[in-house]
Amino acid sequence: MSSQDRTSSSRGGRAKVLAIASAGALLLTGCSEQVQRGWLPNVERDTTNHTGSIQDLWVNSWIVVLLVGLLTWGLLIWSIIAYRRRKGDTGYPRQLSYNLPMEVFYTAVPLMLVLTFFSFSDATEKSINTPVDSELVVDVRGKQWSWDFNYDYQGQQKYFSGVQAELDGNEGVEETLPTLYLPVNVPVTFELNSRDVIHSFWIPAFLQKLDMIPGKTNHIWLTPQVEGTFDGKCAELCGEYHSEMLFNVKVVSEQEFLDHLATLEDGQLGEEYDRKPDQVATTTLPSGEGE
Ligand SMILES: [Cu+2]
Structure with a gap:
C-alpha cells in the first residue's frame, strides 16, 4: 500500500466516523424530553380543552419534518462522501439532467407533505376556533x-x-x-x-x-x-x-x-x-x- 493510498483510506475512515457520530448525536438529542415536545412549553395535556390537540398537531408535524430532515441530511452527507473528487479526477463528473421520474418525485413528495400539513392544521384550527356559547x-x-x-x-x-x-x-x-x-x-x-x-x-x-x-x-x-x-x-x-x-x-x-x-x-x-x-x-x- 502506498503512502498516498493510506492517506485517502484514512480520510474516508474519518469521514465515516464523522457521519456516524453526527447521526448518533441526532438520535441522542431525539431522546431528550424537550425535543420530544418539539420545544413546545412544558404544559400538561389537559391545561385547556385545546392543549392536547395543539400538542398532537405540533409534535406529529415535528416528527414528520425530523424524519424528512434526517433523510435529506443523510442523502446529502452520503452524496458528498460517495461522489467526492478523487485523486486523478479531471473535469466535471457525469451530469444528470432532465430526469423526469426524479423531477416528478421531488415535486410530488413536498406537495403531498404540504397538503397533509395543511389539512391537519386546518382541522385542528377549526376545532379550536368553533364559537362556543359560554356562560x-x-x-x-x-x-x-x-x-x-x-x-x-x-x-x-x-x-x-x-x-x-x-x-x-x-x-x-x-x-x-x-x-x-x-x-x-x-x-x-x-x-x-x-x-x-x-x-x-x-x-x-x-x-x-x-x-x-x-x-x-x-x-x-x-x-x-x-x-x-x-x-x-x-x-x-x-x-x-x-x-x-x-x-x-x-x-x-x-x-x-x-x-x-x-x-x-x-x-x-x-x-x-x-x-x-x-x-x-x-x-x-x-x-x-x-x-
Ligand atoms: Cu402590547
Whole structure:
C-alpha cells in the first residue's frame, strides 16, 4: 500500500466516523424530553380543552419534518462522501439532467407533505376556533402597557383595571401584575380588544395567542381544565414597555372565582376608554382593584 493510498483510506475512515457520530448525536438529542415536545412549553395535556390537540398537531408535524430532515441530511452527507473528487479526477463528473421520474418525485413528495400539513392544521384550527356559547365572557382590553379585564358571568358585570406600566418602568412581579381569574371547567369566551395599538393576548401554557387590533374584536373560546397560576403576556411589540405588558392567570374553583368577582368594581371598562390617536397622552382610566 502506498503512502498516498493510506492517506485517502484514512480520510474516508474519518469521514465515516464523522457521519456516524453526527447521526448518533441526532438520535441522542431525539431522546431528550424537550425535543420530544418539539420545544413546545412544558404544559400538561389537559391545561385547556385545546392543549392536547395543539400538542398532537405540533409534535406529529415535528416528527414528520425530523424524519424528512434526517433523510435529506443523510442523502446529502452520503452524496458528498460517495461522489467526492478523487485523486486523478479531471473535469466535471457525469451530469444528470432532465430526469423526469426524479423531477416528478421531488415535486410530488413536498406537495403531498404540504397538503397533509395543511389539512391537519386546518382541522385542528377549526376545532379550536368553533364559537362556543359560554356562560363566562371576558372582554380583555389591551393597552399600553397593561390589561383591563371585564367579566360578564351569571348576570354579574365586573371589571379589573390593570396598572399602567409607563407610570413606573420597573419590572413587573407576580404580586403587582394584573391577574385574570378563570373558573376551572367553565367554558370562557375571550373578546380581545385594543385601546390603542396592536397587542397580542398570549397565555403560553394554553398554547394559544391572538392579536388585539384597534377597532376589531377577536375571539378565543376555551375551557381551562387545570387549576393553577400561569403567565400571560403581550406578544406583539407595542411600544417602549412592551416587555412589561404582563399579567397572571389564575385558574381557580368556581367559588374562589365568585369570591374574586365580589372584590371587583361593578360595571365594565368598555370602548369608551379606548384612546383615539389625538388622545394618546391625555386619557386616564378609572382606577380599580390592585392598582
Ligand atoms: Cu402590547
